[in-house]
Amino acid sequence: MLINCAAYQDGRKLGDIEVEDISIYVEKPECFVWVALKDPEPAELDKMKEEFGLHELAVEDVRHGHQRPKIEEYGESLFAVMHTIEMNDDGELSVGEMDVFVGPNYVLSVRTRTLHGFQEVRARCEREPQLLKQGAAFVLYALIDHVVDNYLPVLDRLGAEIDDVEDRIFERHNLAASRQIIEDLYSLKRRLVMMQHHVAPLVEAVGKLTGGRIPAICEGMQAYFRDVYDHMDRVVRIIDGRREMIVTAIQVNLGMISLAENEVTKRLGSFAALFAVPTMIAGIYGMNFQSIPELHLQYGYHVCLAVMLGIDIVLFWRFRKAGWL
Template sequence: MLIACVAYQDGRKLGDITIDKISDYVQKPECFVWVALKDPEPAELDAMKEEFGLHELAVEDVRSHHQWPKIEEYDDSLFAVMHTVERKEDGSLDFGEVDVFAGPNYILSVRMRTAHGFKKVRERCESEPPLLKQGSAFVLYALMDDIVDSYFNVLESMTAELEELEDRIFGPQEQAEARAIIEELYRFKRRLVVMRHHVGPLLEGVGKLMGWRVPRICEGMTTYYKDVYFHLERIVGAIEGRREMVITAIQVNLGMIALADSEITKRLGTFAAMFAVPTMIAGIYGMNFEHMPELHSKYGYPIVITVIVVIEIMLFRFFRRAKWI
């Protein structure tokens, strides 16, 4: 679906144009065309290929979908693949793809399987004519910057979720609750790993736009691409940091479970020790020996009971001081 097809001259918007007029404006050195597509049909891609003279391999990458983030150079044009990340209400992550063709006089963005729009990016670019005069290089930067900034928003919401899970670790837990927390932490870790796979490769791609050999269409914009690169570095570092936090949280939760089990075992051992004393004494007097202390005394029974009660009180006070009960 065609979202927009706009011609610009010297950083100013000329107006919307039809697809068949694209080649007329692309041939003018002072003009460039910005086309936006969403989930295009094969025929639409073929039309764009013909109008802009797109490289066959890059077009095939768009048709095949599910490309990893990358930036490739074809003659005097660039082909960039970026992934969008959106967080659903249930906490799961939804990934889309944005393919961008950037040439000397054109920019073509193709959104696939994503609701992430670039209306604000277009408004931002059109509000800065001096930068928009840079043409496709500035628009490519603006698109990248918008996608990378959206990663920060996703990470912030995931950080809040992780903090909530950490609070639950140190709260009162049933056995089922402890197991549920571990499962949620593991699912959280998996989401971080998947996000790292969708975000990380773009770091290498952006590095090509600010290295020792900058593509011709990006000359003069290296400072802006460095800004995107540093933001990506922060995001990748934050993802790794959150993953370490999750691993630590899982270990802490397992330690809390082991500690709770130890407390239960200790309490059971305490009651077992207290029951062991009367059981032992009763067991001794249950043996059918003829000569036993106080066996024939009329005070034998109360004496034995008194001894049992005294020992039990002493044990109770000892375990109480030790905070075992």
């Protein structure tokens, strides 16, 4: 589906144009065309390939989709693949794809499997005609910057979930609750690993536009791409930090479970000792021997009960003092 098709000159929008007129404006050195597509049909891609003269391999990548984030150079043009990451109400991540063709006089952006639009990027560029004069390279920068900025709200929500789970770790709970905490932590770790898988490759790709041999189309834009590279590096560092927090939280939760089990073991051991002493004494005097000491005393039974009770009181006091009961 065609979202936008507009021509620009000297940083200002000339107006929307027909797809059939794209090649006319592309041939004008002072103009560039910016086209946006969403989930295009094969026929639409073929038409764009014809109008812009796109490289066949890059078009095939768009047709097949699910490409690794990258920036490739085809002659005087660039082909960039970025992944968008969105979080639904259930906290699950959905990954979309943004493919961008950049030439000296054109920008073609193709987004698939994502509901998030890029109208904000177009509006931002049109509000800054001095920067839009840079042409297609500035649009590429603005698109990458927008994609990277949208990673941060997702990381913030994941960070809030981590904080919530960490608070639950130190609450008194049963084994089922502890198991649920571990499952939640692994779910968070899985989503962060998923984010890193889709974000990290683009860092290396954008790094190629910040220094050394850079494509001719990006000349003079190194500072802007360095800025977005710094943003991406920050995102990757946040992801690494969150993953370390989760690993630590899992270890702490397992430690809390061990402490709880130790507490249960100490309680059981204490109660077993309280019952063991009377059982031992009763067992001794239950033997069928004639010469057991004090066996025939008139108050032997009461003395035996008093000794059992006294020993248990002393043991209970010591266990309570030690914190076992």
